[in-house]
Amino acid sequence: MSKTFYVTTPIYYVNDVPHIGHAYTTLACDVIARYKRARGYDVAFLTGTDEHGQKVETAAKANGETPLELADRVVKRFQALWTKLNISNTDFIRTTQERHKHTVQEQFKAIEAKGDIYLGEYEDWYCTPCETFWTETQLLDGNCPDCGRPTTKLKEESYFFRMSKYQDQLLKHIEDNPDFIQPKSRRNEILSFVREGLRDLSISRTSFSWGIPAPGNEKHVIYVWFDALTNYISALDYPEDQNGNFAKYWPATHVIGKDILRFHAVYWPTFLMAAGLPLPEKVFAHGWWTVEGQKMSKSLRNVVEPNMLIDKYGVDSIRYFLLREVPFGLDGDFSHNALIHRINSDLANDLGNLVSRSTAMLNKYFKGELPTPDKGNETDQALIDIFATNIIKIDSLLSDLAFNKTLIAIWELISAGNKYIDETAPWALAKDPEQRQRLSTVIYNLLESIRIIALIVAPFMPDTGKKILQILGCDSDNPTLDGQDQWGGLKPGTTIEKAAPLFPRIETE
Numbered sequence: 001m002s003k004t005f006y007v008t009t010p011i012y013y014v015n016d017v018p019h020i021g022h023a024y025t026t027l028a029c030d031v032i033a034r035y036k037r038a039r040g041y042d043v044a045f046l047t048g049t050d051e052h053g054q055k056v057e058t059a060a061k062a063n064g065e066t067p068l069e070l071a072d073r074v075v076k077r078f079q080a081l082w083t084k085l086n087i088s089n090t091d092f093i094r095t096t097q098e099r100h101k102h103t104v105q106e107q108f109k110a111i112e113a114k115g116d117i118y119l120g121e122y123e124d125w126y127c128t129p130c131e132t133f134w135t136e137t138q139l140l141d142g143n144c145p146d147c148g149r150p151t152t153k154l155k156e157e158s159y160f161f162r163m164s165k166y167q168d169q170l171l172k173h174i175e176d177n178p179d180f181i182q183p184k185s186r187r188n189e190i191l192s193f194v195r196e197g198l199r200d201l202s203i204s205r206t207s208f209s210w211g212i213p214a215p216g217n218e219k220h221v222i223y224v225w226f227d228a229l230t231n232y233i234s235a236l237d238y239p240e241d242q243n244g245n246f247a248k249y250w251p252a253t254h255v256i257g258k259d260i261l262r263f264h265a266v267y268w269p270t271f272l273m274a275a276g277l278p279l280p281e282k283v284f285a286h287g288w289w290t291v292e293g294q295k296m297s298k299s300l301r302n303v304v305e306p307n308m309l310i311d312k313y314g315v316d317s318i319r320y321f322l323l324r325e326v327p328f329g330l331d332g333d334f335s336h337n338a339l340i341h342r343i344n345s346d347l348a349n350d351l352g353n354l355v356s357r358s359t360a361m362l363n364k365y366f367k368g369e370l371p372t373p374d375k376g377n378e379t380d381q382a383l384i385d386i387f388a389t390n391i392i393k394i395d396s397l398l399s400d401l402a403f404n405k406t407l408i409a410i411w412e413l414i415s416a417g418n419k420y421i422d423e424t425a426p427w428a429l430a431k432d433p434e435q436r437q438r439l440s441t442v443i444y445n446l447l448e449s450i451r452i453i454a455l456i457v458a459p460f461m462p463d464t465g466k467k468i469l470q471i472l473g474c475d476s477d478n479p480t481l482d483g484q485d486q487w488g489g490l491k492p493g494t495t496i497e498k499a500a501p502l503f504p505r506i507e508t509e
């Protein structure tokens with residue numbers, strides 16, 4: 001049996017066009033998917049769009065189109081961005097697809113048959129932008145406690161899910177599995193929320209029609225979150241599982257923003273419990289981006305548009321910046337200055353220079369033909385050791401989705417390479433014919449360190465990793481880490497050309 005890994009992004013609402021926040025989550029999932037693949041896992045990586053609900057219905061009406069026309073139009077923008085951002089998803093789900101509607105209805109029927117869905121009457125305050133009901137006491141000055149916008153009182157017949165029944169079971173699961181909800185601060189929030197008590201959840205609406213009908217009662221459409229969360233298993237063809245994907249890949253690692261943690265860490269697990277299914281492996285809630293110190297919003301006209309950034313700075317620079325700048329899990333601020341600083345110092349200086357200096361010296365001193373190293377001395381061993389140590393460290397950091405610490409650990413390797421050049425001073429060795437073997441060892445070690453750096457940086461910066469591996473004459477299409485992350489992979493005798501600068505410096509006025 002091969003090792004499998006299943007990672008998912010939220011499915012994004014189609015009433016908004018993709019911005020840097022959406023790109024961030026999807027990118028994080030892509031990095032972990034690529035890393036796991038390089039480690040020999042069979043990876044399923046799902047993203048998609050959330051196309052039902054009142055929000056989408058209202059946005060479509062305002063545009064004079066049908067909800068499906070709106071969805072068809074906006075979904076293309078998401079898909080085009082993921083292509084441009086080099087996202088390696090293996091599937092893309094739309095909640096308007098038949099496969100999804102089928103699973104949602106089957107899931108509803110199964111939970112109803114078990115007695116955990118019943119018909120009742122609902123009266124509460126509804127926030128349409130958030131698609132969420134609030135009790136009187138939860139409102140802040142009559143407004144939605146999440147977004148601050150006005151709510152309306154709704155009374156309607158509704159199906160309810162017996163969420164209260166699963167309170168203790170959920171609490172126990174969270175307590176028994178310290179890594180189920182990450183980071184820890186978010187886990188504590190959910191623990192106290194669950195301890196306060198779970199109410200049964202209204203899971204259908206009769207006040208609008210853009211959604212999946214409740215089985216056997218067409219007056220009701222299924223609540224958009226019951227619908228949306230199910231995407232993670234409808235994409236695996238649950239329950240029929242005709243291709244064996246559900247058996248193979250479930251449970252998933254869900255990566256989401258902190259805004260939707262409660263849905264993923266409370267509602268979704270209890271739906272799964274009711275359906276008798278295993279709970280997700282992990283729910284990781286990352287932080288929120290602001291822009292130049294302000295909340296991103298359409299009205300402030302400060303929404304950062306990823307396409308423009310990629311065109312201007314290059315896809316790998318953006319991928320690097322987003323995951324390097326802020327610890328995953330904490331809030332961060334996007335600023336052009338910070339981005340340019342990272343590109344110039346980390347990419348152009350540290351990584352770019354290491355590659356151009358090393359390949360230039362190989363060409364200058366050995367006409368581009370990789371020499372054979374000898375056993376080496378302590379300086380060489382120190383370099384080899386830090387690679388071995390950090391590769392193990394990176395594996396464990398990435399299993400905690402600690403992207404920025406991983407990049408710091410990779411940059412320790414790059415710095416070690418640059419420091420090694422300064423310490424060994426190849427230009428001085430080159431002047432002394434008796435130091436020819438020493439020079440061979442130094443140059444070999446430099447190029448070899450670049451090979452490993454390219455492999456380990458490739459999940460973050462696929463084009464850059466590929467470019468470096470091509471320069472080194474290595475397999476660049478399927479960068480594998482297993483077995484290839486050991487020192488000594490480069491073959492002496494390989495011809496390696498002098499590399500052009502990988503990252504041009506960005507001049508600022």
Ligand code: ME8
Nearest residue numbers: 010011012013021022025050228229256257288289
């Ligand atoms: O919530 N900073 O969809 P959505 C960081 N359809 N991440 C951000 C962000 C920001 N400023 N803004 C958005 C939904 N995000 C539901 C999900 S899942 C079954 C259904 C990211 O289009 C972040 O991942 O509002 C957040 O969770 C997601 O976009 C919300 O996307």
